[in-house]
Amino acid sequence: MNKMSFSIIGSNKNKKSIEKAASIIFTICAFFGVLAVFSISIYMIVSGTPAIFEVGLKEIIFGTVWKPNAAYPSYGIFYVILTSIVGTFMAILIGVPIGIMTAIFLAETAPKPLAAIVKPAVELLAGIPSVIYGLLGVLILNPIMYKIELAIFKDSPNHQFTGGSNLLSAVIVLAIMILPTVINISESAIRAVQKDYKQASLALGATHIQTIFRVILPAAKSGIVTAIVLGVGRAIGEAMAISLVAGNGANIPLPFNSVRFLTTAVVAEMSYATDTHKRVLFTIGLILFAFIVIINIILNKMMKGGNVDAK
Amino acid sequence: MQNNNSLYHKKARPIDKVAHTLIYLCASLSIILLVGIVGYVAYRGISSISWEFLTTVPSALKQTVGIAGNIVNTLYIIIITLIIAVPFGVGSAIYLNEYAKHGRLVRLIEFTTETLSGIPSIVFGLFGYVFFGVTLGLGYSILTGALTLTLIILPLITRNTQEALKTVPDSYRSGALGIGATKWYMIRTILLPSAMPGIITGIILSIGRIVGESAALLFTSGSGYLLPKFGEYGEGLFKKILQPGGTLTIELYLSMEKAKYDTAFGIAFVLLVIVLGINMLTKYLSSKLNVEKKS
Numbered sequence: 030m031n032k033m034s035f036s037i038i039g040s041n042k043n044k045k046s047i048e049k050a051a052s053i054i055f056t057i058c059a060f061f062g063v064l065a066v067f068s069i070s071i072y073m074i075v076s077g078t079p080a081i082f083e084v085g086l087k088e089i090i091f092g093t094v095w096k097p098n099a100a101y102p103s104y105g106i107f108y109v110i111l112t113s114i115v116g117t118f119m120a121i122l123i124g125v126p127i128g129i130m131t132a133i134f135l136a137e138t139a140p141k142p143l144a145a146i147v148k149p150a151v152e153l154l155a156g157i158p159s160v161i162y163g164l165l166g167v168l169i170l171n172p173i174m175y176k177i178e179l180a181i182f183k184d185s186p187n188h189q190f191t192g193g194s195n196l197l198s199a200v201i202v203l204a205i206m207i208l209p210t211v212i213n214i215s216e217s218a219i220r221a222v223q224k225d226y227k228q229a230s231l232a233l234g235a236t237h238i239q240t241i242f243r244v245i246l247p248a249a250k251s252g253i254v255t256a257i258v259l260g261v262g263r264a265i266g267e268a269m270a271i272s273l274v275a276g277n278g279a280n281i282p283l284p285f286n287s288v289r290f291l292t293t294a295v296v297a298e299m300s301y302a303t304d305t306h307k308r309v310l311f312t313i314g315l316i317l318f319a320f321i322v323i324i325n326i327i328l329n330k331m332m333k334g335g336n337v338d339a340k
Numbered sequence: 341m342q343n344n345n346s347l348y349h350k351k352a353r354p355i356d357k358v359a360h361t362l363i364y365l366c367a368s369l370s371i372i373l374l375v376g377i378v379g380y381v382a383y384r385g386i387s388s389i390s391w392e393f394l395t396t397v398p399s400a401l402k403q404t405v406g407i408a409g410n411i412v413n414t415l416y417i418i419i420i421t422l423i424i425a426v427p428f429g430v431g432s433a434i435y436l437n438e439y440a441k442h443g444r445l446v447r448l449i450e451f452t453t454e455t456l457s458g459i460p461s462i463v464f465g466l467f468g469y470v471f472f473g474v475t476l477g478l479g480y481s482i483l484t485g486a487l488t489l490t491l492i493i494l495p496l497i498t499r500n501t502q503e504a505l506k507t508v509p510d511s512y513r514s515g516a517l518g519i520g521a522t523k524w525y526m527i528r529t530i531l532l533p534s535a536m537p538g539i540i541t542g543i544i545l546s547i548g549r550i551v552g553e554s555a556a557l558l559f560t561s562g563s564g565y566l567l568p569k570f571g572e573y574g575e576g577l578f579k580k581i582l583q584p585g586g587t588l589t590i591e592l593y594l595s596m597e598k599a600k601y602d603t604a605f606g607i608a609f610v611l612l613v614i615v616l617g618i619n620m621l622t623k624y625l626s627s628k629l630n631v632e633k634k635s
Binding site for chain 2: 034039044047048051052054055057058059061062063065066067068069072073076108126127128130131133134135138141147149150151152153154156158159160161162163164165166167168169205210212236237238239241242262265266267268269273292296299300311314317318321322324325328329
């Protein structure tokens with residue numbers, strides 16, 4: 030009898046090796062992301078730390094004078110860090126309430142056809158490139174701010190006029206930019222609240238508004254907190270939109286001062302910085318990266334907490 | 341008998357009215373902002389748009405501006421980024437959904453994917469500049485920019501593919517395996533075609549992200565507005581990959597810096613149209629996906 034060459038087990042060996050190769054390739058793909066995060070962390074640390082030894086940690090983080098090009102350069106970024114924190118906080122303070130209210134509007138009180146128009150529009154807002162926000166900030170917001178500034182500081186000769194490029198302008202741009210994130214995520218959190226809660230509350234005689242604020246919002250808490258944390262992440266990492274709006278002076282973050290954020294410091298000077306100056310900019314990048322990692326860990330913890338709640 | 345506590349008497353609650361007004365106020369503020377932003381860009385930008393603006397490069401001699409070079413650069417970056425990122429992203433999703441056993445490893449991969457999507461683009465820009473630009477010696481080039489963007493869009497593609505794979509019913513898998521298909525054959529002929537709309541949605545969202553990205557590209561792909569030279573056999577088109585080139589957003593940022601606001605608004609309008617198109621395309625695709633899921 031001839032050897033069967035078309036047995037169903039005949040090409041088994043060949044198939045097995047293909048199977049093996051496929052599974053190995055997919056595994057490698059999956060580790061690509063892990064590899065990326067690790068190499069980004071390592072590279073940020075490697076390129077961010079030399080300046081710390083060179084200039085001194087205390088001088089960088091707590092120094093208040095940023096003069097990288099002076100004869101005796103000084104690399105203090107205390108005000109820059111402070112600006113990022115204060116700016117983000119203010120943007121959250123403005124953006125989050127408006128965002129949550131809009132989310133309530135979309136999920137609860139809006140007439141259906143209106144919500145059907147507004148929701149895609151909010152999604153569109155999330156996709157607009159950040160430079161466009163910057164462009165509008167420079168052309169619309171800054172002139173208005175300048176007028177307000179002129180009116181307020183008319184009689185104070187010590188004030189350094191900024192032409193409207195100040196902390197407040199940047200904060201407003203950031204607040205508008207985090208709106209879509211906050212609206213989208215809070216809205217889906219509100220919609221995810223079980224109908225029984227709402228029905229029970231209404232049946233007990235609570236008004237719709239009472240139900241929203243006493244029952245639905247507390248039930249949607251974890252989703253809303255996630256929205257806020259994501260908003261913080263977006264605000265603290267935004268660079269291009271505010272780099273021309275904020276004015277870029279390394280000053281104390283007061284509303285009408287020209288200020289410099291961690292991100293805008295890098296954008297503004299990276300292209301011409303050399304030696305120590307450049308290394309300090311990488312340290313700024315490292316600090317920013319550290320902020321983001323902390324935010325991410327908080328977010329991760331919270332998501333897990335939310336899942337436990339759902340169970 | 342007077343009865344103000346009757347069930348049929350609604351007690352007026354002034355605080356309800358205040359809250360209601362507040363909700364409507366905030367919502368209309370958001371809507372006005374939205375309409376205002378889109379409307380203003382369209383109003384200012386549309387006057388800059390002309391055939392010449394879209395199809396030529398800036399010429400100092402003729403005193404004209406054009407963004408053809410930037411459009412081509414943007415296309416280059418989109419294509420190269422997708423060529424690198426899509427296989428890795430889809431492969432990673434297949435591993436997570438089909439091969440991996442739940443455990444620490446999967447959690448590590450999912451955590452890093454999430455971290456990757458949270459890192460601000462300026463940090464990606466710094467990393468891309470040091471790693472791809474300096475360490476790998478690619479300098480300011482379209483390839484450096486594309487490699488940096490690969491890292492940014494990887495989570496987007498992985499997550500969308502994963503979602504799509506999850507919607508494929510398990511009966512498809514067991515059916516295919518039951519009649520003797522191997523796993524890879526099953527993935528290739530059953531899973532991937534079923535998950536295709538989800539993968540395409542991921543790709544389109546990625547294109548949106550690439551088009552809008554600026555901070556990550558400023559120090560990686562640099563700026564440049566010239567069209568690639570064709571060369572004798574078209575080799576110039578490939579050389580372009582290793583040359584610097586600014587995308588539309590970079591050119592917008594640069595013209596903003598130089599206070600050339602008309603050009604800036606022209607580019608902003610083009611970007612807005614692209615974003616709108618991408619938005620509608622994803623809407624269409626996801627509605628198609630939902631219909632298929634229901635049937």
